[in-house]
Amino acid sequence: MKAIAARRHHRQAPVVLLVLALLVMGGVYAAFATTSADATVVTQSDDDVEAGRKLFAANCASCHGLNAEGRQNAPSLVGVGAASVYFQVSTGRMPMQADAPQAEAKPPQFGEEATRQLAAYVASLGAGPAIPTEDQVDPAKGDPASGMALFRTNCSMCHAASGAGGALTQGKYAPSVLNTDPAAIYTAMATGPQSMPVFNDMTLTPEEKRDIIAFIDAQKEGAPGGLDLGQIGPVGEGMWAFIVGMGLLIACAVWIGAKSS
Amino acid sequence: MTTTRLERASAGTADFLDQRTGIGVAVKNFARKIFPDHWSFLLGEIALFSFVVLLGSGIFLTMFFVPSMTEVHYEGPWAPMHGVEMSEAFASTLRLSFEVRGGLLMRQIHHWAALLFMAAIVVHMLRVFFTGAFRKPRELNWVVGFTLLILGLAAGFTGYSLPDDVLSGNGLRITDGVVKAIPIIGSYMSYFVFGGEFPGTDIIPRLFTLHILVVPGLILALIGLHLFLVVLHKHTQFPGSGRTDGNVVGFPLFPVYTAKAGGFAFIVFGLITLMAATIQINPVWNYGPYDPSPVSAGAQPDWYMLFLEGSLRLMPGQTEYVIGGYTLSLNVLIPAVVIPGLLFTVLGAWPFLEAYATGEKREHHVLDRPRNAPTRTAAGVAIVTAFFILVLAGANDLIATHFEMSLNDITWAFRVLFFVAPVFAFWITKRICLGLQRRDRDLVLHGHESATIVRLAHGEYIEVHKPLDEHELWLRVNYSSPRPIEIEPAEDSRGVRRKGYRADRIRRRLSEFFYADRIEPVSAEELAAARAHQAEHHALLEGGGRHSAALPAEESTSTTVDVEATSDR
Ligand code: HEM
Numbered sequence: 012m013k014a015i016a017a018r019r020h021h022r023q024a025p026v027v028l029l030v031l032a033l034l035v036m037g038g039v040y041a042a043f044a045t046t047s048a049d050a051t052v053v054t055q056s057d058d059d060v061e062a063g064r065k066l067f068a069a070n071c072a073s074c075h076g077l078n079a080e081g082r083q084n085a086p087s088l089v090g091v092g093a094a095s096v097y098f099q100v101s102t103g104r105m106p107m108q109a110d111a112p113q114a115e116a117k118p119p120q121f122g123e124e125a126t127r128q129l130a131a132y133v134a135s136l137g138a139g140p141a142i143p144t145e146d147q148v149d150p151a152k153g154d155p156a157s158g159m160a161l162f163r164t165n166c167s168m169c170h171a172a173s174g175a176g177g178a179l180t181q182g183k184y185a186p187s188v189l190n191t192d193p194a195a196i197y198t199a200m201a202t203g204p205q206s207m208p209v210f211n212d213m214t215l216t217p218e219e220k221r222d223i224i225a226f227i228d229a230q231k232e233g234a235p236g237g238l239d240l241g242q243i244g245p246v247g248e249g250m251w252a253f254i255v256g257m258g259l260l261i262a263c264a265v266w267i268g269a270k271s272s
Numbered sequence: 273m274t275t276t277r278l279e280r281a282s283a284g285t286a287d288f289l290d291q292r293t294g295i296g297v298a299v300k301n302f303a304r305k306i307f308p309d310h311w312s313f314l315l316g317e318i319a320l321f322s323f324v325v326l327l328g329s330g331i332f333l334t335m336f337f338v339p340s341m342t343e344v345h346y347e348g349p350w351a352p353m354h355g356v357e358m359s360e361a362f363a364s365t366l367r368l369s370f371e372v373r374g375g376l377l378m379r380q381i382h383h384w385a386a387l388l389f390m391a392a393i394v395v396h397m398l399r400v401f402f403t404g405a406f407r408k409p410r411e412l413n414w415v416v417g418f419t420l421l422i423l424g425l426a427a428g429f430t431g432y433s434l435p436d437d438v439l440s441g442n443g444l445r446i447t448d449g450v451v452k453a454i455p456i457i458g459s460y461m462s463y464f465v466f467g468g469e470f471p472g473t474d475i476i477p478r479l480f481t482l483h484i485l486v487v488p489g490l491i492l493a494l495i496g497l498h499l500f501l502v503v504l505h506k507h508t509q510f511p512g513s514g515r516t517d518g519n520v521v522g523f524p525l526f527p528v529y530t531a532k533a534g535g536f537a538f539i540v541f542g543l544i545t546l547m548a549a550t551i552q553i554n555p556v557w558n559y560g561p562y563d564p565s566p567v568s569a570g571a572q573p574d575w576y577m578l579f580l581e582g583s584l585r586l587m588p589g590q591t592e593y594v595i596g597g598y599t600l601s602l603n604v605l606i607p608a609v610v611i612p613g614l615l616f617t618v619l620g621a622w623p624f625l626e627a628y629a630t631g632e633k634r635e636h637h638v639l640d641r642p643r644n645a646p647t648r649t650a651a652g653v654a655i656v657t658a659f660f661i662l663v664l665a666g667a668n669d670l671i672a673t674h675f676e677m678s679l680n681d682i683t684w685a686f687r688v689l690f691f692v693a694p695v696f697a698f699w700i701t702k703r704i705c706l707g708l709q710r711r712d713r714d715l716v717l718h719g720h721e722s723a724t725i726v727r728l729a730h731g732e733y734i735e736v737h738k739p740l741d742e743h744e745l746w747l748r749v750n751y752s753s754p755r756p757i758e759i760e761p762a763e764d765s766r767g768v769r770r771k772g773y774r775a776d777r778i779r780r781r782l783s784e785f786f787y788a789d790r791i792e793p794v795s796a797e798e799l800a801a802a803r804a805h806q807a808e809h810h811a812l813l814e815g816g817g818r819h820s821a822a823l824p825a826e827e828s829t830s831t832t833v834d835v836e837a838t839s840d841r
Contacts, residue, residue, distance in 0.1 A: 155352035159560055163438075167568035172438045173558040177569025178669035182678035185569065229352040235369070236380055236552030244439070246667045248553050249575025252387035256547060257395060260318050260388070261311070263539050267532050268311030 056131075063132025066125055070106050079136055091202065092139020093130035098198035100126045102191070113183050113205050140201040140211075147217055148193035153225025161219055162226050165210065174230050175242040179206055189231050189242065193224045292409040293504055306839045307529045308509035308522035312399045316502075317533060318392035321540035322385045323495065326427075329382040330484065336372050338364040339434065339480035341473040350557055358436075358561035361476050365435040365556055380548035386428055387553075388544060390576040393424050401622070401652050404640035405508045408633070411623040413501040416494055418620045423491045428576055430483035435554075436476060441562025442571040444471060446584070453604035471564055508639050513746040514838065517637045521838045570669060579659050582666030583607035586687050611662075615655060628779060629786040631757045643712075644751045646705035647786045653701040654694040661690050702789065709791040712748040716740060716794045717802040728812055739806055753793050756783040 068077060074085035081087030085107075088096070099105035103117035121129065130142060146152070163172060169185035171177045176187040183206050188196060200220055203209030215223070240247040307313075340360040346353040348363070349370050368375035397417065400406055406414035433440045448470045452458040467474030506520050515521050523529050559568075573581055587607040593600045618625075626648065642649040664671065665686040672679040719737035727733050740748070759776040763769055794802075 154354075156354045156356050159352055159356065163560060163563065163568070164566050167438075167566060169569055171570035172560055172568040173555075173570075175570065176673060178672035178679045180678075181680055182672070182676070184673045226352055230558060234552045234555060235557075236376055236555055237550045239552050239555070242555075242558065243670055244570055245554070245572045245574045246578065246670055248383075249387060249578065251547075251551060252384065252391050252575065255551075256384070256388045256543065257318075257391045259543055260392075260540060261315075261395075263536065263543075264311040264314040264318070266311075267536055268309060268314060 059128045059131040060135045062125075063128035063130070063135075066121070066129050067132050070120075071129070074107065079133060088133050088136065090137035090139050091133060092137075093127075093134040093142045094140035094198040095202040095204075096130040096133045097126060097142045098195055098202055098204060100129055101198075102195050104204070116186060140198070143194060143197045143201075143217070143220075147221060148197045148224055149221070150193060150225045150228035153218075153221035153223070153228075155222070155225040155229040157219070158222035158224070158226025158229075161215065161223050165215065166223070169207070171244075173242050173244070174227055175244075187242075188227055191227070193228070196224050196227060197221075292412055293501070305503065305506070305525040306520045306522045306837055307525055308507050308515075308520060309529075310510055312403075313507060314533075314536060315392060315396035315399050317536055318540055319389055319396055320495065320499075321537045322389035322392055322544065323491065324537070325385040325541060325544050326382060326389060327488065327492075329378050329385065330488070332374075332378045333368065333382055334484055336364060336368050336375060337361070337434070337480075339477045341436070341471075341476050353557065353560075356561065359476070361434060361436040362556070362561040365437070369557065377545075377548055380551075380553050381544055382431075383553045384547045384551070385544050386431065387574060387576075388540075390424050390428060390574075393421055394576075397421060398652070398656070402642045402649060403508070403510075404636065404645055404648065406623040407636040408623075408627065409505055409635055410501070410508075411627070413498060413505065414623050415620065416498045416501065420491060420494050420498065422616075423487055423494065425576060427483065427487045427491065428574055430479045430487060432574055432577075433479050434476060434483060435556050436562050437554075437556035438559040438562055438568055439554075439556075439571055439573075441471065441564065442567070443573050443577070444475060445564065446581075450604055450608040453601035453608070455600060455605075456598070471562070506637070508637050511638050511641065511747055511750060513743045515638055515746075517635060519838050519840055520637070524837055572666060575663070578666035579662035580608060580612060580666075582662035582664065582668070582686075583611050585668055586662070586665045586683060586690060588687075615658060618651075619655060625782070626786070629757075629783045630754045631779075631783070632754065638751075640751065641747070643705040643708040644753065646702045646709070646789065649705050650698045650702035654698040657697040658690065658694045661686055661693055665690075706789060706791055713791060713794055716745060716748050717798065719806065734809055734812075736809075737806065739803075749794050749799065751793060753790055754787050755790065756780065756787045 067075075067079065071079070074082060075088055076082050076085075079088040081089075096105075099114070100121055101119055101123075103119040104114040106120065107114045108117070119126070127142070133139075134141070162170075162174070166174075166188075169177055169179065170188055171185075174188045176185050178184050185207070188199075191199070197220055199207065200210040200215060200223070210220070240251060338360045342360045343357055344360055344363050346356050346358055346363055346366065348366055350366055353366065365379075368379055370376070400414065400417070429443070433444050448462055448466065451462045451465055454461055462470065465475070465478075466472040467478075507522070509515050509521055512521075523532075572578065584604070584607045587603050589603050591602040591606065592604075593602065640648075665683070668679060668682045668686065671677065671682055719739040722736045722738050724736040725733055726736055757780060759780045760770065760773075762773045
């Protein structure tokens, strides 16, 4: 039981953190939104760029270079845009740690504000996709049915039809998108991290992106049939049939077969 | 009077059947039937009771499922599908899940029961295999059971394909590929099966007929035959004191066995319902309706079909050849037809293979302990290993993501393991069996070590061994260990080459493969000698004023438990 609890804890930890981060973000955002007519303008202020530069120099420059010009093992960030930084930092991928086939998602190291400052700094280096507004990623405003069709043609070959993720070659993989927050889903599409293709506004319009977000959101509405076994499909079900089903039945058979004396 | 060939043939067939089924005395002792008791004899019942659940829940599902591929737009309550174009089959599956009262529970009961049914069949079959329960006269029943296994696969496959969701569509697409890979007639066959170009509009109604009528009908009939044969042959029993090929030791069918089986039936029903009520299975609403153009990651069949998926995943793709304008898809034919074909043929024909190797004609009603048939046990473990590797290969993407390994490395590892691991498993299992046999032999001849060293009056040290009791002895001594068969020499006394020699030589080879490595069971003389030796020690110890355990021969021999009964075969 302890082991299970520990693992469960481990698996859920990022989610809990994300939720907390979202709450903080909501609060901060609300504070900004009431004082200013246009929140996005606020995040682009020179103060933010300056604070971002400092954060960048302290945390990112060792790999990406002092002016984000790139080194031999990390790409240049000029022109990747705020969206890319937002995705990489809010999912905890950056700053990168282990030398793995692909940057792992981890509990994010920076709060909402610092993330936006970093993004503002990188955005100031060259134009690129921006962080979407709250409205652009609101699942309630999207159409999940259209999102399902779009997800199936554009994403399911890597992320599986249910969004639970899948393996790619040489140790790379497409992670589950079921626990990703809407803005990160949007920025993933807009920037195409690593092996993922870029879905710019020509391939998927912002409305279509929002439909996809609505579909992913609908996928996590809980499993109507009971425990979802991690949504890994028939293999997981087969394992449960053997471990729980046959396991218990054989235990009963042994009990019945045992002589009473 | 001379008998005609036909008469002789029919008499031979009748004799074959009579020897194996005893049709003549069939109904005679039905009332007093005795069933031996062992938990592993309940495995077949798990399959039986799951099948009952399958029938019941399946009938419910047919009331609402619409086996049609007509396109409709979804109007039901599941929001993410609003207005989505889908087949009526898929729409009715959603209706069953979200609108029909109890429909989702029934769907989940049906699917969990199917997984358990196949799991129970496989485990039951392993029990039958490893204990040698398939030997004469039960070879026929093995074949019936084997056919049931294939029919179970067919039932699972046809059912899995019905809801017309992404996963079932992917499965059908693979089937289409396999059919098309058949040389020359492949593409015609595919058109024939799907009623035109894949996917067409015919396949689901066709699969429906197979799934609810043909396959379950056959399964039902064959289960009837299977159980009839079990009753007719009477059940086998595990070796133990008082159990021989000539008797049955166990509980009477009524009331003990009926009560146990009846109780167990409700346990099986209850467990399936519990699982279905709490664990989601095949959430088609997450997968969405089938659309042949996009292919999705993580598409897998139910576990019992996973070996085929794995086989296909392991096969390198380069083995497709174009010969004179015709494509020969060995990359599909070998993994989807040849490999499973070989594994299944060996399995289905095993009783006959083994009978051929022993050359025995006598009946067996006492089961083998797996160690006492080392080659069979080793071959069984090897076959299971091969299947297991294919199953794992079918889940290679999940292994890659869950254990953070490279998909390519895993695939290569499995390619190698598929050939190496069964051989290794065979070798090591056989060694273990022979080792266990040797230990049994030592135990019988020397008894249990008691860790007491005694110094005798004249200075000799001996370790006191506690002799085995009657039951332990019986288990370890009373079994047959065939030797490789002897064949007549190649030439007769006049130096003429004998006719059937070549066939005999093959048989001799097979027999050697089976029985060349063997541990001689303890013979009566050896046992007597060992006992005399033990008695000597015993006397010496008694002389020294010590007490030790009595020898088995002096013990009372009432080993049968009160409630158990014994009847003749
Ligand atoms: C629909 C699937 C099946 C059902 C419902 C079923 C049911 C049963 C039952 C209830 C018994 C008696 C109790 C026991 O020994 O477990 C039995 C015995 C037996 N089964 Fe099956 N079985 C199935 C499949 C198979 C398969 C796949 C095989 C092997 C290829 C097989 C071979 C046998 C044999 C040889 C016996 C006699 C065992 C003995 O007397 O020790 N059966 N079966």
